[in-house]
Amino acid sequence: MTKPVVVGLDGSPSSLDAVTAAAHEAAWRGAQLRLVHAFGSPHLHGLPAGPPWNPATAGVRELLDGTLAEAERRVRAVAADLDVDRDIAVGEPLMVLEIASRTASLLVVGSRGLGAFGSLLLGSTSAHLAAHGRCPVLVVRGRTGPGGPVLLAVDDAPANEAAVRFAFAEASLRGADLVAVHVCRPGSPEAYAGPADPPFVTFDEIHLLEHAGHVLEKALAGGRERYPDVRLRQRPAVGQVRRTLIDASANAQVLVVGARGRGGFTGLLLGSVSQAVLHHAHCPVIVVRPGQA
Missing domain, CATH: 3.40.50.12370 (Rossmann fold)
Incomplete structure:
Protein backbone atom coordinates (compact mmCIF):
# COMPACT_ATOMS: atom_id res chain seq x y z
CA MET A 1 0.00 0.00 0.00
CA THR A 2 1.35 3.43 -0.95
CA LYS A 3 2.15 5.63 2.01
CA PRO A 4 0.16 8.88 2.19
CA VAL A 5 1.32 12.28 1.04
CA VAL A 6 1.28 14.65 4.02
CA VAL A 7 0.91 18.42 3.73
CA GLY A 8 1.35 20.96 6.51
CA LEU A 9 -1.47 23.49 6.64
CA ASP A 10 -1.56 26.73 8.62
CA GLY A 11 -3.83 28.93 6.53
CA SER A 12 -1.04 30.98 4.96
CA PRO A 13 -1.06 31.49 1.17
CA SER A 14 2.16 29.47 1.00
CA SER A 15 0.63 26.50 2.79
CA LEU A 16 -2.44 26.59 0.55
CA ASP A 17 -0.14 26.48 -2.48
CA ALA A 18 1.45 23.46 -0.79
CA VAL A 19 -2.00 21.82 -0.60
CA THR A 20 -2.40 22.13 -4.38
CA ALA A 21 1.06 20.66 -4.96
CA ALA A 22 0.42 17.85 -2.47
CA ALA A 23 -2.91 17.00 -4.14
CA HIS A 24 -1.10 16.54 -7.45
CA GLU A 25 1.56 14.37 -5.80
CA ALA A 26 -1.06 12.19 -4.10
CA ALA A 27 -3.06 11.81 -7.31
CA TRP A 28 0.05 10.80 -9.28
CA ARG A 29 0.90 8.18 -6.66
CA GLY A 30 -2.64 6.91 -6.11
CA ALA A 31 -2.09 7.74 -2.44
CA GLN A 32 -4.14 9.26 0.33
CA LEU A 33 -3.63 12.95 1.06
CA ARG A 34 -3.33 13.92 4.72
CA LEU A 35 -4.02 17.54 5.64
CA VAL A 36 -2.18 18.18 8.90
CA HIS A 37 -3.10 21.34 10.79
CA ALA A 38 -1.14 21.76 14.02
CA PHE A 39 -1.75 24.70 16.30
CA GLY A 40 -0.96 25.74 19.83
CA SER A 41 0.01 28.65 22.02
CA PRO A 42 3.18 29.20 24.05
CA HIS A 43 3.23 26.46 26.70
CA LEU A 44 -0.48 25.88 25.97
CA HIS A 45 -1.72 28.24 28.65
CA GLY A 46 -2.88 31.81 28.72
CA LEU A 47 -1.43 35.03 30.05
CA PRO A 48 -0.48 35.06 33.72
CA ALA A 49 -3.67 36.86 34.74
CA GLY A 50 -5.97 35.11 32.28
CA PRO A 51 -7.76 31.77 32.08
CA PRO A 52 -6.13 28.67 30.59
CA TRP A 53 -5.91 28.73 26.82
CA ASN A 54 -8.84 26.89 25.26
CA PRO A 55 -9.02 26.22 21.51
CA ALA A 56 -12.82 26.23 21.64
CA THR A 57 -12.89 29.85 22.85
CA ALA A 58 -9.87 31.24 20.98
CA GLY A 59 -11.39 31.55 17.51
CA VAL A 60 -9.65 28.36 16.44
CA ARG A 61 -12.80 26.66 15.14
CA GLU A 62 -13.56 29.56 12.82
CA LEU A 63 -9.97 29.61 11.58
CA LEU A 64 -9.96 25.87 10.98
CA ASP A 65 -13.30 25.85 9.19
CA GLY A 66 -12.18 28.56 6.78
CA THR A 67 -8.74 27.08 6.21
CA LEU A 68 -9.98 23.53 5.71
CA ALA A 69 -12.76 24.67 3.38
CA GLU A 70 -10.26 26.45 1.15
CA ALA A 71 -7.88 23.47 1.31
CA GLU A 72 -10.71 21.14 0.34
CA ARG A 73 -11.65 23.37 -2.59
CA ARG A 74 -8.07 23.29 -3.87
CA VAL A 75 -7.83 19.53 -3.51
CA ARG A 76 -11.07 18.90 -5.40
CA ALA A 77 -9.95 21.23 -8.20
CA VAL A 78 -7.00 18.87 -8.71
CA ALA A 79 -8.69 15.48 -8.18
CA ALA A 80 -12.37 15.29 -7.25
CA ASP A 81 -12.18 11.70 -5.97
CA LEU A 82 -8.91 11.94 -4.02
CA ASP A 83 -8.94 10.20 -0.63
CA VAL A 84 -8.40 12.97 1.93
CA ASP A 85 -7.78 12.64 5.66
CA ARG A 86 -7.80 15.62 8.02
CA ASP A 87 -5.53 15.57 11.04
CA ILE A 88 -5.98 18.45 13.47
CA ALA A 89 -3.55 18.43 16.37
CA VAL A 90 -2.74 20.68 19.29
CA GLY A 91 1.03 20.90 19.48
CA GLU A 92 4.21 22.35 18.09
CA PRO A 93 3.90 22.20 14.25
CA LEU A 94 7.53 21.13 13.83
CA MET A 95 7.04 18.14 16.09
CA VAL A 96 3.64 17.19 14.68
CA LEU A 97 4.84 17.28 11.07
CA GLU A 98 8.10 15.52 11.81
CA ILE A 99 6.15 12.68 13.43
CA ALA A 100 3.73 12.60 10.49
CA SER A 101 6.67 12.30 8.08
CA ARG A 102 7.62 8.94 9.60
CA THR A 103 4.72 7.22 7.84
CA ALA A 104 4.56 9.38 4.69
CA SER A 105 5.87 8.90 1.17
CA LEU A 106 6.32 12.67 0.83
CA LEU A 107 5.94 15.67 3.13
CA VAL A 108 4.86 18.93 1.46
CA VAL A 109 5.21 22.35 3.09
CA GLY A 110 5.10 25.95 1.97
CA SER A 111 8.25 28.03 2.01
CA ARG A 112 6.79 30.57 4.44
CA GLY A 113 4.08 30.31 7.07
CA LEU A 114 2.24 32.65 9.37
CA GLY A 115 5.18 33.20 11.72
CA ALA A 116 6.49 36.54 12.88
CA PHE A 117 9.15 36.65 10.16
CA GLY A 118 7.01 36.24 7.06
CA SER A 119 9.47 38.20 4.95
CA LEU A 120 12.20 35.58 5.35
CA LEU A 121 13.08 33.68 2.18
CA LEU A 122 12.54 30.37 3.93
CA GLY A 123 10.47 29.82 7.06
CA SER A 124 11.93 28.08 10.09
CA THR A 125 9.42 25.22 9.88
CA SER A 126 10.28 24.50 6.24
CA ALA A 127 14.02 24.68 6.90
CA HIS A 128 13.79 22.36 9.91
CA LEU A 129 11.65 19.77 8.16
CA ALA A 130 13.84 19.77 5.04
CA ALA A 131 16.73 18.79 7.31
CA HIS A 132 14.95 16.49 9.75
CA GLY A 133 11.94 15.03 7.94
CA ARG A 134 11.85 11.23 7.86
CA CYS A 135 10.75 11.15 4.21
CA PRO A 136 11.51 13.31 1.16
CA VAL A 137 10.34 16.90 1.73
CA LEU A 138 8.84 19.10 -0.98
CA VAL A 139 9.13 22.83 -0.23
CA VAL A 140 6.78 24.78 -2.48
CA ARG A 141 8.31 28.03 -3.66
CA GLY A 142 8.77 30.06 -6.84
CA ARG A 143 6.80 29.20 -9.96
CA THR A 144 4.55 26.18 -9.45
CA GLY A 145 3.27 25.56 -12.99
CA PRO A 146 3.45 22.09 -14.55
CA GLY A 147 5.71 23.07 -17.46
CA GLY A 148 9.36 22.17 -17.72
CA PRO A 149 11.47 19.17 -16.71
Whole structure:
Protein backbone atom coordinates (compact mmCIF):
# COMPACT_ATOMS: atom_id res chain seq x y z
CA MET A 1 0.00 0.00 0.00
CA THR A 2 1.35 3.43 -0.95
CA LYS A 3 2.15 5.63 2.01
CA PRO A 4 0.16 8.88 2.19
CA VAL A 5 1.32 12.28 1.04
CA VAL A 6 1.28 14.65 4.02
CA VAL A 7 0.91 18.42 3.73
CA GLY A 8 1.35 20.96 6.51
CA LEU A 9 -1.47 23.49 6.64
CA ASP A 10 -1.56 26.73 8.62
CA GLY A 11 -3.83 28.93 6.53
CA SER A 12 -1.04 30.98 4.96
CA PRO A 13 -1.06 31.49 1.17
CA SER A 14 2.16 29.47 1.00
CA SER A 15 0.63 26.50 2.79
CA LEU A 16 -2.44 26.59 0.55
CA ASP A 17 -0.14 26.48 -2.48
CA ALA A 18 1.45 23.46 -0.79
CA VAL A 19 -2.00 21.82 -0.60
CA THR A 20 -2.40 22.13 -4.38
CA ALA A 21 1.06 20.66 -4.96
CA ALA A 22 0.42 17.85 -2.47
CA ALA A 23 -2.91 17.00 -4.14
CA HIS A 24 -1.10 16.54 -7.45
CA GLU A 25 1.56 14.37 -5.80
CA ALA A 26 -1.06 12.19 -4.10
CA ALA A 27 -3.06 11.81 -7.31
CA TRP A 28 0.05 10.80 -9.28
CA ARG A 29 0.90 8.18 -6.66
CA GLY A 30 -2.64 6.91 -6.11
CA ALA A 31 -2.09 7.74 -2.44
CA GLN A 32 -4.14 9.26 0.33
CA LEU A 33 -3.63 12.95 1.06
CA ARG A 34 -3.33 13.92 4.72
CA LEU A 35 -4.02 17.54 5.64
CA VAL A 36 -2.18 18.18 8.90
CA HIS A 37 -3.10 21.34 10.79
CA ALA A 38 -1.14 21.76 14.02
CA PHE A 39 -1.75 24.70 16.30
CA GLY A 40 -0.96 25.74 19.83
CA SER A 41 0.01 28.65 22.02
CA PRO A 42 3.18 29.20 24.05
CA HIS A 43 3.23 26.46 26.70
CA LEU A 44 -0.48 25.88 25.97
CA HIS A 45 -1.72 28.24 28.65
CA GLY A 46 -2.88 31.81 28.72
CA LEU A 47 -1.43 35.03 30.05
CA PRO A 48 -0.48 35.06 33.72
CA ALA A 49 -3.67 36.86 34.74
CA GLY A 50 -5.97 35.11 32.28
CA PRO A 51 -7.76 31.77 32.08
CA PRO A 52 -6.13 28.67 30.59
CA TRP A 53 -5.91 28.73 26.82
CA ASN A 54 -8.84 26.89 25.26
CA PRO A 55 -9.02 26.22 21.51
CA ALA A 56 -12.82 26.23 21.64
CA THR A 57 -12.89 29.85 22.85
CA ALA A 58 -9.87 31.24 20.98
CA GLY A 59 -11.39 31.55 17.51
CA VAL A 60 -9.65 28.36 16.44
CA ARG A 61 -12.80 26.66 15.14
CA GLU A 62 -13.56 29.56 12.82
CA LEU A 63 -9.97 29.61 11.58
CA LEU A 64 -9.96 25.87 10.98
CA ASP A 65 -13.30 25.85 9.19
CA GLY A 66 -12.18 28.56 6.78
CA THR A 67 -8.74 27.08 6.21
CA LEU A 68 -9.98 23.53 5.71
CA ALA A 69 -12.76 24.67 3.38
CA GLU A 70 -10.26 26.45 1.15
CA ALA A 71 -7.88 23.47 1.31
CA GLU A 72 -10.71 21.14 0.34
CA ARG A 73 -11.65 23.37 -2.59
CA ARG A 74 -8.07 23.29 -3.87
CA VAL A 75 -7.83 19.53 -3.51
CA ARG A 76 -11.07 18.90 -5.40
CA ALA A 77 -9.95 21.23 -8.20
CA VAL A 78 -7.00 18.87 -8.71
CA ALA A 79 -8.69 15.48 -8.18
CA ALA A 80 -12.37 15.29 -7.25
CA ASP A 81 -12.18 11.70 -5.97
CA LEU A 82 -8.91 11.94 -4.02
CA ASP A 83 -8.94 10.20 -0.63
CA VAL A 84 -8.40 12.97 1.93
CA ASP A 85 -7.78 12.64 5.66
CA ARG A 86 -7.80 15.62 8.02
CA ASP A 87 -5.53 15.57 11.04
CA ILE A 88 -5.98 18.45 13.47
CA ALA A 89 -3.55 18.43 16.37
CA VAL A 90 -2.74 20.68 19.29
CA GLY A 91 1.03 20.90 19.48
CA GLU A 92 4.21 22.35 18.09
CA PRO A 93 3.90 22.20 14.25
CA LEU A 94 7.53 21.13 13.83
CA MET A 95 7.04 18.14 16.09
CA VAL A 96 3.64 17.19 14.68
CA LEU A 97 4.84 17.28 11.07
CA GLU A 98 8.10 15.52 11.81
CA ILE A 99 6.15 12.68 13.43
CA ALA A 100 3.73 12.60 10.49
CA SER A 101 6.67 12.30 8.08
CA ARG A 102 7.62 8.94 9.60
CA THR A 103 4.72 7.22 7.84
CA ALA A 104 4.56 9.38 4.69
CA SER A 105 5.87 8.90 1.17
CA LEU A 106 6.32 12.67 0.83
CA LEU A 107 5.94 15.67 3.13
CA VAL A 108 4.86 18.93 1.46
CA VAL A 109 5.21 22.35 3.09
CA GLY A 110 5.10 25.95 1.97
CA SER A 111 8.25 28.03 2.01
CA ARG A 112 6.79 30.57 4.44
CA GLY A 113 4.08 30.31 7.07
CA LEU A 114 2.24 32.65 9.37
CA GLY A 115 5.18 33.20 11.72
CA ALA A 116 6.49 36.54 12.88
CA PHE A 117 9.15 36.65 10.16
CA GLY A 118 7.01 36.24 7.06
CA SER A 119 9.47 38.20 4.95
CA LEU A 120 12.20 35.58 5.35
CA LEU A 121 13.08 33.68 2.18
CA LEU A 122 12.54 30.37 3.93
CA GLY A 123 10.47 29.82 7.06
CA SER A 124 11.93 28.08 10.09
CA THR A 125 9.42 25.22 9.88
CA SER A 126 10.28 24.50 6.24
CA ALA A 127 14.02 24.68 6.90
CA HIS A 128 13.79 22.36 9.91
CA LEU A 129 11.65 19.77 8.16
CA ALA A 130 13.84 19.77 5.04
CA ALA A 131 16.73 18.79 7.31
CA HIS A 132 14.95 16.49 9.75
CA GLY A 133 11.94 15.03 7.94
CA ARG A 134 11.85 11.23 7.86
CA CYS A 135 10.75 11.15 4.21
CA PRO A 136 11.51 13.31 1.16
CA VAL A 137 10.34 16.90 1.73
CA LEU A 138 8.84 19.10 -0.98
CA VAL A 139 9.13 22.83 -0.23
CA VAL A 140 6.78 24.78 -2.48
CA ARG A 141 8.31 28.03 -3.66
CA GLY A 142 8.77 30.06 -6.84
CA ARG A 143 6.80 29.20 -9.96
CA THR A 144 4.55 26.18 -9.45
CA GLY A 145 3.27 25.56 -12.99
CA PRO A 146 3.45 22.09 -14.55
CA GLY A 147 5.71 23.07 -17.46
CA GLY A 148 9.36 22.17 -17.72
CA PRO A 149 11.47 19.17 -16.71
CA VAL A 150 12.32 17.66 -13.36
CA LEU A 151 15.78 19.02 -12.54
CA LEU A 152 18.20 16.79 -10.61
CA ALA A 153 21.39 17.94 -8.91
CA VAL A 154 23.93 15.12 -9.18
CA ASP A 155 27.15 14.78 -7.25
CA ASP A 156 29.55 11.87 -6.85
CA ALA A 157 28.76 11.15 -3.19
CA PRO A 158 27.01 7.88 -2.23
CA ALA A 159 24.46 9.98 -0.31
CA ASN A 160 23.19 11.31 -3.63
CA GLU A 161 21.90 7.91 -4.76
CA ALA A 162 18.57 8.36 -2.98
CA ALA A 163 17.98 11.69 -4.72
CA VAL A 164 18.74 10.12 -8.11
CA ARG A 165 16.25 7.28 -7.53
CA PHE A 166 13.60 9.70 -6.34
CA ALA A 167 14.10 12.06 -9.29
CA PHE A 168 13.62 9.28 -11.84
CA ALA A 169 10.44 8.15 -10.08
CA GLU A 170 9.16 11.73 -9.86
CA ALA A 171 9.79 12.37 -13.55
CA SER A 172 7.97 9.15 -14.42
CA LEU A 173 4.97 10.11 -12.26
CA ARG A 174 4.80 13.57 -13.78
CA GLY A 175 5.38 12.40 -17.35
CA ALA A 176 8.21 14.92 -17.52
CA ASP A 177 11.73 14.95 -18.88
CA LEU A 178 14.55 14.55 -16.38
CA VAL A 179 17.47 16.96 -16.67
CA ALA A 180 20.46 15.85 -14.60
CA VAL A 181 23.14 18.43 -13.83
CA HIS A 182 26.61 17.87 -12.42
CA VAL A 183 28.73 20.98 -11.89
CA CYS A 184 32.52 20.99 -11.71
CA ARG A 185 34.26 24.02 -10.27
CA PRO A 186 36.90 25.83 -12.31
CA GLY A 187 40.22 26.93 -10.89
CA SER A 188 39.35 30.62 -10.91
CA PRO A 189 39.16 32.15 -7.43
CA GLU A 190 36.11 34.11 -8.63
CA ALA A 191 34.15 30.86 -8.72
CA TYR A 192 34.73 30.26 -5.02
CA ALA A 193 31.66 30.98 -2.91
CA GLY A 194 31.99 28.61 0.04
CA PRO A 195 32.63 24.98 1.03
CA ALA A 196 30.71 23.60 -1.98
CA ASP A 197 33.03 25.43 -4.39
CA PRO A 198 36.68 24.49 -3.71
CA PRO A 199 38.78 27.28 -5.22
CA PHE A 200 41.74 25.47 -6.72
CA VAL A 201 41.03 22.88 -9.38
CA THR A 202 43.86 22.53 -11.89
CA PHE A 203 42.05 20.88 -14.84
CA ASP A 204 41.01 22.97 -17.82
CA GLU A 205 37.35 23.33 -18.78
CA ILE A 206 37.39 20.53 -21.36
CA HIS A 207 38.68 18.03 -18.81
CA LEU A 208 36.21 19.28 -16.22
CA LEU A 209 33.31 18.77 -18.60
CA GLU A 210 34.56 15.28 -19.43
CA HIS A 211 34.76 14.47 -15.73
CA ALA A 212 31.25 15.83 -15.14
CA GLY A 213 29.98 13.64 -17.96
CA HIS A 214 31.57 10.54 -16.38
CA VAL A 215 29.98 11.36 -13.01
CA LEU A 216 26.57 11.68 -14.65
CA GLU A 217 26.89 8.42 -16.57
CA LYS A 218 27.82 6.49 -13.45
CA ALA A 219 25.18 8.07 -11.22
CA LEU A 220 22.32 7.71 -13.69
CA ALA A 221 22.93 4.22 -15.10
CA GLY A 222 20.62 2.39 -12.70
CA GLY A 223 17.79 4.86 -13.03
CA ARG A 224 17.97 4.80 -16.82
CA GLU A 225 17.46 1.02 -16.77
CA ARG A 226 14.65 1.12 -14.20
CA TYR A 227 12.72 3.98 -15.83
CA PRO A 228 13.06 3.56 -19.60
CA ASP A 229 9.95 5.75 -20.03
CA VAL A 230 11.80 8.80 -18.70
CA ARG A 231 13.46 10.99 -21.28
CA LEU A 232 16.84 11.82 -19.75
CA ARG A 233 19.02 14.78 -20.61
CA GLN A 234 22.48 15.10 -19.08
CA ARG A 235 24.02 18.51 -18.51
CA PRO A 236 27.66 18.56 -17.42
CA ALA A 237 28.64 22.08 -16.44
CA VAL A 238 31.54 24.14 -15.15
CA GLY A 239 30.94 26.99 -12.70
CA GLN A 240 29.51 27.72 -9.28
CA VAL A 241 27.32 24.85 -8.11
CA ARG A 242 24.65 26.94 -6.44
CA ARG A 243 24.40 29.62 -9.11
CA THR A 244 24.23 27.02 -11.90
CA LEU A 245 21.41 25.10 -10.19
CA ILE A 246 19.46 28.23 -9.29
CA ASP A 247 19.70 29.52 -12.86
CA ALA A 248 18.64 26.14 -14.26
CA SER A 249 15.64 26.01 -11.92
CA ALA A 250 14.05 28.94 -13.78
CA ASN A 251 12.87 26.51 -16.48
CA ALA A 252 12.09 23.50 -14.26
CA GLN A 253 8.89 22.37 -12.61
CA VAL A 254 10.74 20.96 -9.60
CA LEU A 255 14.35 20.62 -8.44
CA VAL A 256 15.51 17.47 -6.62
CA VAL A 257 18.59 17.68 -4.40
CA GLY A 258 20.27 15.41 -1.91
CA ALA A 259 21.20 16.42 1.62
CA ARG A 260 24.95 15.99 1.77
CA GLY A 261 25.62 17.77 5.06
CA ARG A 262 26.51 16.13 8.34
CA GLY A 263 25.95 16.69 12.01
CA GLY A 264 23.10 17.61 14.32
CA PHE A 265 22.49 21.17 13.22
CA THR A 266 19.93 22.05 10.54
CA GLY A 267 22.40 23.82 8.28
CA LEU A 268 24.97 21.06 8.52
CA LEU A 269 22.41 18.36 7.82
CA LEU A 270 21.34 20.11 4.65
CA GLY A 271 24.67 21.25 3.25
CA SER A 272 25.30 24.60 1.60
CA VAL A 273 23.94 23.69 -1.85
CA SER A 274 20.64 22.40 -0.45
CA GLN A 275 20.28 25.49 1.72
CA ALA A 276 20.96 27.81 -1.20
CA VAL A 277 18.38 26.30 -3.53
CA LEU A 278 15.76 26.17 -0.76
CA HIS A 279 16.19 29.92 -0.36
CA HIS A 280 16.65 30.99 -3.96
CA ALA A 281 15.40 28.40 -6.49
CA HIS A 282 12.81 29.59 -8.99
CA CYS A 283 10.71 26.43 -8.59
CA PRO A 284 9.70 24.01 -5.81
CA VAL A 285 12.51 21.98 -4.26
CA ILE A 286 12.48 18.36 -3.05
CA VAL A 287 15.14 17.41 -0.52
CA VAL A 288 15.93 13.69 -0.34
CA ARG A 289 18.13 12.42 2.45
CA PRO A 290 20.06 9.11 2.29
CA GLY A 291 17.87 6.03 2.60
CA GLN A 292 14.61 7.85 1.84
CA ALA A 293 13.98 6.63 -1.71
